[in-house]
Amino acid sequence: MAKSAAEAEAAPETVGQAVIPLVNSLQDIIARLDGDAAAGLELPQVAAIGGQSSGKSSVLEALVGRDFLPRGPDICTRRPLVLQLVRHSAPEEWGEFLHAPGRRFHDFEQIKREIQLETDKEAGDNKGVSEKQIRLKIFSPNVLDITLVDLPGITRVPVGDQPSDIESRIRTMIMQYIKHPSCIILAVSPANADLANSDALQLARLADPDGSRTIGVITKLDIMDRGTDARNFLLGNVIPLKLGYVGLVNRSQEDINFNRSVKDALAFEEKFFSTLPAYHGLAHCCGVPQLAKKLNMILLKHITDMLPGLKTRINAQLVAVAKEHAAYGDTVESAAGQGVKLLNILRKYCEAFSSMVEGKNRVSTDKLSGGARIHYIFQSIFVKSLEILITYLYKQEVDPCKSITDEDIRTTIQNSGGPKGAMFLPEMDYINTSHPSFVGGTKVVELAKHEVLPPKTSASLSVHKGDMDAGTSLSGGSQMGNSQLGGSPSSKLHSIIQLKEPPITLKPSETEQDATEVAIVKLLIKSYYDIVRKSIEDAIPKAVMHFLVNHTKRDLHNFLIRKLYRENLLNELMRETDEVLIRRQHIQETLEVLEQAHRTLEEFPFEAEKIEKGYDLAGHVTGLPKIRGLSEDGPNDIYTSSPNRYSVHQASHLVI
Template identity: 50%
Template sequence: MTIEEVSGETPPSTPPSSSTPSPSSSTTNAAPLGSSVIPIVNKLQDIFAQLGSQSTIALPQVVVVGSQSSGKSSVLEALVGRDFLPRGNDICTRRPLVLQLLQTKSRANGGSDDEWGEFRHLPETRFYDFSEIRREIEAETNRLVGENKGVADTQIRLKISSPNVLNITLVDLPGITKVPVGDQPSDIEARIRTMILSYIKQDTCLILAVTPANTDLANSDALQIASIVDPDGHRTIGVITKLDIMDKGTDARKLLLGNVVPLRLGYVGVVNRCQEDILLNRTVKEALLAEEKFFRSHPVYHGLADRLGVPQLAKKLNQILVQHIKVLLPDLKSRISNALVATAKEHQSYGELTESRAGQGALLLNFLSKYCEAYSSLLEGKSEEMSTSELSGGARIHYIFQSIFVKSLEEVDPCEDLTDDDIRTAIQNATGPRSALFVPDVPFEVLVRRQISRLLDPSLQCARFIFEELIKISHRCMMNELQRFPVLRKRMDEVIGDFLREGLEPSEAMIGDIIDMEMDYINTSHPNFIGGTKAVEAAMHQVKSSRIPHPVARPKQDTVEPDRTSSSTSQVKSRSFLGRQANGIVTDQGVVSADAEKAQPAANASDTRWGIPSIFRGGDTRAVTKDSLLNKPFSEAVEDMSHNLSMIYLKEPPAVLRPTETHSEQEAVEIQITKLLLRSYYDIVRKNIEDSVPKAIMHFLVNHTKRELHNVFIKKLYRENLFEEMLQEPDEIAVKRKRTQETLHVLQQAYRTLDELPLEADSVSAGMSKHQELLTSSKYSTSSSYSASPSTTRRSRRAGDQHQNGYGF
């Protein structure tokens, strides 16, 4: 086994006799790789550049990031094959440079070998001298950010057409710096990082992370900032520059193989022109020859042909960008289509300007008619802008009626604020000085009217809720369309507000009349009313079921009941003689003494009737007493009575009289009857109110507004002397109309541009297969430059297979 087979390397070989190519030269007649998709994307970039920072469509592109003096500009110049970028020891790239490389036909293919550049800010001006391109970049940069070291995020767009380039679009950004110099702000590093992140955070962006080989790759600024937005390395391509100035005894083989910091798209190593080469005016072509010589003279890099050299970098970028665009094109067209529809709708909402009085009148009439139609549609649930997240329009009115008004009334108990004592007091007050034999009607009517009157406030509140909902609906109508006429919007809001208030007044008056009608006539003949008979039966049943019987022992017949005896005694004691003086004469009424009462037989003790027989107990006693009184002189009789009788004085009645705390069974029945009658009739009235109040509100407020709103608008607003005032636009509306018109034009151009490119995968794949033949036969093939034997080529292929990614490389 040879040493070469053990080490996996081959000794350097003699370069082929063919002339050294430019990094992107091609001598075949086949179409170059990406000749269709990349120019289309370049054209889209030019189209969207018209919008500047207003563009929201992210296009596929390759963004070059790296630290200051990492060799970014040298890589770009090597890809172009010409020296055209500002150079120096300090920061050179101070504004984003969008570089579009467009391959043209060579003279051998019927074209021209001319190379030129075009700036977007200088249309139709071609720069054939690339030193003039450098001076124009410097002048345009200084024009915006000054001649010192300031930076800005405004792009410079440069298109270079040449037969010696591949179709690639790159964005060169300012290098990451640590210490501010010149007039740079103190936060220059944060600003540059923010600018870089604003580009690379888009999923459509490929990241070309440039890192010099003489620095630690693990501490690379470019890879670190790329990992923030692409942690898995799916869209990051690593470029390791300055391989020729590494310390002796070190190499970048492990870096290129991805053993240190893996990337799915891999690494490419290049050799840049040094500052001495620039000072000695060595051309880029000479630098490419020196790069080829370096890789051939360093065996450590043998077997890495697909990872070495600027030509290989150009090929890799072209292939990855084409495949990336192919993946993104369907979604890109969809996003442009959606943006086109949205912008067209916004532009339509701003309308067109009209100067004539007739045109203004027609425009105003059209607005008023559309507003009334939108108002009715929202109320009836026929609006095209129907919400799926919340109730709106007429659905909210129905919710207020059924779920707020009706449900609130159903939850009210008519007897919740009436105690049994309140009802008993009302019943006793209704009987006057007499005891009622039946439950009187007056307390029922008084109490039920009081409960009916409670329904007035929630009914009026319901009308107020509907009024507020109608105001909200009016504010939602034609919000975007009326933004252009704030005066008209204000006047319309005033008119509809006054009109709704006018409709609220008859609604509230009708609600008051409905409540008054219910209170004025208590219809106890209503078929759903419980009635007196059923109420009595139900009340008796409730009272009896609520009582708990207590067993009582029956006394013997020959014994005297203590309660009865005490009752008789108390009745005897409570009897009094109520005398009054009339012309100085006392009436002949009197009461017997206690001794006389005790002397009466037991049989007479049971006689408790009121009147003279009850006062003078027993016939003999009464006769004796009467005779003794008659036989005595008048003065003796009075004196005798004053000794035997004492006067009884009554307590003064209190200012407020209430029933006793305990009530009889009859009173309990009366209370239950009254409650049953109250609940029964209240339910009847409640259902009437639940039905009548929404009808009154719908008739006088909601439907009346729908029917008459257009006529009110015509009467109040359609006046010729008001046209100019109400149709006056604010300045920002005119600016928005102009901006949306420009955006609409750009999106239409972009959509037509995408129609030029077939989206079928077969078409793109077929084109790529054709381009592969071109690359293998052209001078892009690095195997003829850097490999010396077929074994090296086979090892290179195996190494490449081990690092294949989603793009097929």
């Protein structure tokens, strides 16, 4: 039972020692990506923000336990410094820069000079500011695994080569880091200034309105006005933060000028908090050891919460980049390889064309494409355009009988029949009088009579009857005349001689029957015109599909091979543009980075219950367990050596 408890207590430390270096490795990997490729892959980290000379650099140096950052009266941090603290068991300490792989800096003064040189390289040597990161990894047995970002301090008055909007630029740069939910905000504020006017807390509230991922750091507690203290600040009575506050005592400028070590400053800090009654009972939120432990614990939990989602995003981006990389294909130099690649391109193009026409490719949900668009053009645009064109040409609806008079139709009817008479003859080939749209039979007769015959009145009937009587009388008179003429040969010969000759142009007489036949023919012509027009509307799309679309589908591949598959054209056709070459190289590099990040994540077991086991983050105001060697009443560790300035011993809190 005791063994299992010991294992449970040791489990978090073991996993914690693995999870933060894992994120450090991922940060080094993803740092090689540009802004667009790295979007959405923000890793958990701690960003230190604050006003100029608020003590940010002193906080970082206190966490490392060494003096390694450029210092001065003006702005010192002019480029974001990503600081990765890696705890190891070896007694030696050294630093490594990402821009100088394989090179170890054992002299921390040399690390300071390298930071200054890299800063001047990008931002100039006259107080300029740059957004490009400097990545430094420090290996030491006296640190906890933490990743921090030291951002430029907020300044309001431009100096040197700084632009007039330097404050706005620095604020924008800071927001680019702290706006992401994966970032823990370390808001550094000096104790000798009003906390309500803190630039760091103001920016932190913009990025983290509920204060759930902001840690407040109150620096310079030793230089507050006499009779005042920061107890209310540290207890969160002024501006509450869910992760609480930590109070620190920084090295003074005099300490820096006289090269007093960070170790001496830490010893003085512990003495300060142990001797002032105002800070008794606040051991959980005072001193660099508490800040280091707090950051390590919070960052560890934050990482375990963020890693599963990060793994999903990396996998999704890896699939997308791999797909784009496959679309670009590999570069081919030989003529044979270029020929094979060209044939594959032509084949895929023809297959894509056929699939698009047949509607088998990817279906679009917002617009018609391929064969569906062709069908829409035929059924909607072509038919409407044909009607509009006819209306435009004739300025009205087309009448197929407009240029033919009724007399022309009547004459044609009588002439076409010869001695027998006929009304309507088919054309030379064939008129389908059985067509369902063709008007014929009794229907056309009824329509024609309805149009031709007026309603008969009594007057018309009497007139018609009178005509019939006159005709009868005339007929009877003729019979009488004939009989009389028949009685005398001379009178008969005289009658024949007196006949009038027919006119040269004989026009048919119009009767009621003739008018009906003319109306019938006009109706049949109009009906057949509509049938012919519909046939043309149907035939043109068929002709286009057969002679253009289907023909193109069948012969496109052979045509492209005949025209393009030539040895003298291979180099020209297969030559890639500069944009494609650059994009291919960029995709290749991005793919390699994402694959490396994927492999790194695959090596880590995502077992959150083991990671969080043994920590009760809700059991304390700050969410931290007690640090051994620092009780509520003050420190009880014994220092092995002490500087002459202070009558205290060296702290052992960095060897945890």
